[in-house]
Amino acid sequence: MRSLYEKIKFRYDLGNSLLNDPFYKDGVQKSFLEINKFPLRFEVINYILKFLDKETNYLEIGVRYPEANFDKIISENKYSVDPGSENVLNPVDFKVTSDDFFNQLRTGIILKEGIKFDVIFIDGLHLADQVERDVINSLEFLNEDGFIVLHDCNPPTAFHASENYFYRMSPSGGNWNGTTWKAFFKFRQLNGLFSCCVDSDWGIGIISKRLNLGTPSQVKNPYFEYNLFDENRKESLNLISYEEFKTKLNTFKN
Template sequence: MISFPYKIKIKKFLSRIKLIKIYYLMGKGFLNDQHFLEVKKKSFQENSKRPFRSGIINYLLSLSQKPTFYLEIGVRNPDHNFNLINSTHKYSVDPGLEFEANPVDFKMTSDIFFKKLSNGEILSNSIKFDVIFIDGLHLAEQVDRDIMNSLKFIKDDGFIVLHDCNPPTEWHARESFRYRYTPAQHLWNGTTWKAFLKWRSSSLVKSCCIDSDWGVGILSKQQPIGEPTEFINHFFEYNSFNKNRKESLNLIDFENFKKLNI
């Protein structure tokens, strides 16, 4: 006969086995859920698209016959993009929150950088860039400010470039990067698409989005890359954006972009 203390231990052991089985079945069900698999598939498709942003930026810089000026906002590891850029003059801005080494020119936020630049405290307030690449905090409000500030320092025939404008699912477009327990897992585009969508309807710029590397958005004051569109998604709802994705972003593949008269 099994003594009472041993019965308690056996019951605890069996209850743990039951919990493990439940967790296993829940996890298995999640990993085999059709929605989860579809999001995973879209993540793979986006990761497979070429060229990367560095190739697109280098193409834009190559259009100039004069010495070029390039500014990158949000660098993190410079080997991922900044060091791959071919420009006569290159400048980088990053507060260093995500990459401890942070070997950039200006270790500060973009808001502080543009304020100092406007005041003539760094570089020159008359400087104009051929390309400004915005890849900092991926939240619409910040991206919107970065675009407004960049417009003051971009050449009339220059380009403002944004990364992560074409999130393939709502999970990729979540507002919080830290919440990773989603079908998109660690992959995150943030809400950059909202800021780009806002400027797509502005008469101040021409715009399009290269369907590669999670959506490389491009804005220009004068270059004929896409006329402003009527703004129909006033509440920035993802489902509405997804239904009208191509028109909303002026989505174009890179080979057709190179055929534009720029």
């Protein structure tokens, strides 16, 4: 049986090996870099809303703490959806999952018949199949000149892009992009939709039905492998700076 000293030393050595682990160090460093990027998502969303230059309808899927983003959005009409998995108080308009929200919208149970949104911010459950459904449903309720904005499209390491939100000992330090990138990358390959990703705040993906924000990705990654994504990150996401995004958007001003 191990002595108390041996038990303590084992834990000390384990902690030390974790802190010196190259994957762990890389994850910590890349999280730090991402946390210190600006602008944050609300600034990009407000820029888009202002660009539209009309009375706008804004929808946020996945809100958690409204003061972090929702309250900072400047739009005449704002709607919020969240089932409340992470904040028991859940001060939102529709306390349901995004799937339920869109079903209720489709059947006319909620909101005005025929309502369309100008910007839909998808930041709910960060798993690829859910994000894909959120985008498909959003496209149905998006005005032709509207935008879909997706948070967390640019995971800095494979650990940030894990499917498991609950594993906290990860080199990601608990920062979680989930597999949102896979859904965004899937839409990046489609003709008839235009997209780019602003390189800030964990990757702010933007999709337009009408404005050419970027043509479809030609990157071949049929199995959605993270390493292949990482090697072709810029092209996979059409990753651009905020300045480049603003310049691009302004070329479409009448």
